[in-house]
Amino acid sequence: MALSAIEIYQHLPKTNCGDCGVPTCLAFAMKLAQKQASLDECPHIGEEAAAALDSAAAPPMATITIGDSSKALKLGGETVLFRHEERFHHPCGIAIEVSSDLPADEVTAKAKEINELEYERVGDMYGVDLVAVRDAGNGSFGEAARVAAEAGDLPLILMSDDPSAMGAALEAVGSGKPLIYAATAGNIQEMAALAKEHSCPLAIRAEGLEELASLSGQALEAGVEDLVLDAGAREAGQVLQNETAIRRAALNKKVRELGFPTIAFPVGDSVVEKSLQACNCIAKYAGIVVVDFTDAVGILPMLTTRLNIYTDPQRPPQVPPGVHEIGEPGPDSPVLCTTNFSLTYYIVEGDVSASKVPVWVVVVDTEGTSVLTAWAAEDFTAETIAAAIESSGIEEKVNHKNIVIPGGVAVLSGKTEEESGWNVIVGPRESSGIPSFFRQQGFS
Amino acid sequence: MSFEMPVETWPAAVSTVTLGATAEQGGTRTSTVTVGGEATLPFLNFEQETPNRPVIAMEVFDEQPSEWPAPLEAAYSDVWGDPAQWAQKCVEEYGADLICLRLASADPEATNASPDEVADHVRAVLEAVGVPLIIWGCGDYDKDNEIMPVCSQAAAGERCLLGSAVEDNYKTISACALADKHVIINEAPLDINIQKQVTILVTDMGVDPSDIILYQTTGALGYGVEYAFSIMERTRLAALGGDAMLGMPMLAVVGAEAWRSKEARLSDEAGAEFGWGPQEPRSILWEAATATIFLHGGCDILTMWHPEAVALVRRTIDELMA
Structure with a gap:
């Protein structure tokens, strides 16, 4: 843990001699705390004070x-x-x-x-x-x-x-x-x-x-x-x-x-x-x-x-963008799309697996955000979905051009059809609705 | 050198909640379960004794689950057509602290059983076992609002734990808890602010804070377990710091999540393809490891599936409490 300026100041000579180039010891302490100066710029610091400051500045766990x-x-x-x-x-x-x-x-x-x-x-x-x-x-x-x-x-x-x-x-x-x-x-x-x-x-x-x-x-x-x-x-x-x-x-x-x-x-x-x-x-x-x-x-x-x-909580875990297979999909199998946030993908994967319907999933790179967050941030849009369809190569794997988008972004369906040339089917809002959605659509 | 234990002091403690009511208390349970009351982080006995050990609720479905993996089928196929027998097996053979009855048959996508039918399942389980009950709806808000009042009434006075109140659907279940003297589960989607919000909504309805258990949707090991773990740690730190709206015991759904994972579901043959080893110990350990991480997050109630995973986690709790 870094020392505060006041903690550092306690160890300085407190003479305000200015030999370090800074007018007062407190000002020098503030520079040290911000790591804009180094301790050896003070010619008057005693050995004991220097050692104390050095050890205090060392990381608490080696x-x-x-x-x-x-x-x-x-x-x-x-x-x-x-x-x-x-x-x-x-x-x-x-x-x-x-x-x-x-x-x-x-x-x-x-x-x-x-x-x-x-x-x-x-x-x-x-x-x-x-x-x-x-x-x-x-x-x-x-x-x-x-x-x-x-x-x-x-x-x-x-x-x-x-x-x-x-x-x-x-x-x-x-x-x-x-x-x-x-x-x-x-x-x-x-x-x-x-x-x-x-x-x-x-x-x-x-x-x-x-x-x-x-x-x-x-x-x-x-x-x-x-x-x-x-x-x-x-x-x-x-x-x-x-x-x-x-x-x-x-x-x-x-x-x-x-x-x-x-x-x-x-x-x-x-x-x-x-x-x-x-x-x-x-x-x-x-x-x-x-x-x-x-x-x-x-x-x-x-x-x-x-x-x-040990994952970084500030950086959401992601799955690689592109085509993912769940089960062993064939040319007739449905194509879904979702974002590359690991949690989102895993939830979809779990619910699709439960449905026993083999599917292709086109994963759009949304920098690890969920569907609604990515939509709000404009990372999950008609354009990014169309680009993902195109670059994923899904077209060569199936004999149809139907893609299921998450129900939460139903509003994207028209524009996505225009951008991609694919027929868009609006899926359920919640991933847990996938098995019944597949039944209604007649997939098995 | 002399070493001083780095003891920390916490201004507040988690609330203490008792589930189940005996005859004297207006119910018919032969035992009750008390959770919560922690005044420090999990199992730090050098700081404060843990007043109540975490408990394991074994899940029982009120109709036969479809497509359960082989290790679960082996454990339950003799009883899974009858929730009363199933609950009995969990208590008598596997030592469940409490039973978590899932009213799956009410699901409109499945059997779509009527409120009276599912209430009969509640009565049957209450009669079959003496431990406290968790009664959890099917997850369809409209249907749950139909069945929960009837089921709650069928268990009136038993101090069951009812699941679950969510931000968009909390009124009916709160009214049930108030009318029939139950405790409720406040559910949030891995979001500490929504969790607080649900608590505020539910307490505004008149539910006493000591009649609430917190639940954040869980993820399994390898499937987001760290989100739930960190949310639990944050919730517990807030509770010990004095945030009363987060100061309740916590519950995690372990079995259902762990058994969705590939690591638990893949058969011996399919798992061999990845070099993963045989399914039975693999799946059991996956469930137990998921549970164990939540114990360190501060979880008080774990709902679990496989009897051997339950036994392993119980032993871990013994060791951590020692």
């Missing part, structure tokens, strides 16, 4: 990077507690675990599988972000880390509480800026030294928030600036409270030791239970979630929860 490939993952940097206040900036990283007690070829196979997990949603591909290699304590952690690193571009989390095993694994993977998990009360000095030596981010695991803040402070003192926090709890209720406390402490109280992204380990008796708890964590502040399964059934809701929670 942004850290795991990995150094094209798949490097940025985390943290969050500025709000609620997505409607602004947006969440860096989507929660999803990690899948591989245990080092698997034979090397199985570690490779699993790491490859994790690297290749990908699902399509509205034209985009989504996958997981990290491969977490867990030290099973059988002496092959370094080897497992090495083959997992070689299996793909996803960055790694190296998981061991044993500094010598961690050191060996860091040597084995060479570079790649993996996340070290974890420094604990028992090994913080050794782990911090490893993080510094290898320039890697360091995760801290503690028993509770107080110990977490204390260990984090020790890591910062040791010169490790890229941290990830784990307050130790695994039960959903305590995890939620810890996550909330950490986010509030960082943003509202400027507790530097807690101004870092978090890592969570969902627990449960089955893939379904673990996935559900992962969704809990993603909905409320987790920076990384680590799970131990690759099943689509469990991964898909996690990817989707993340996608939804």
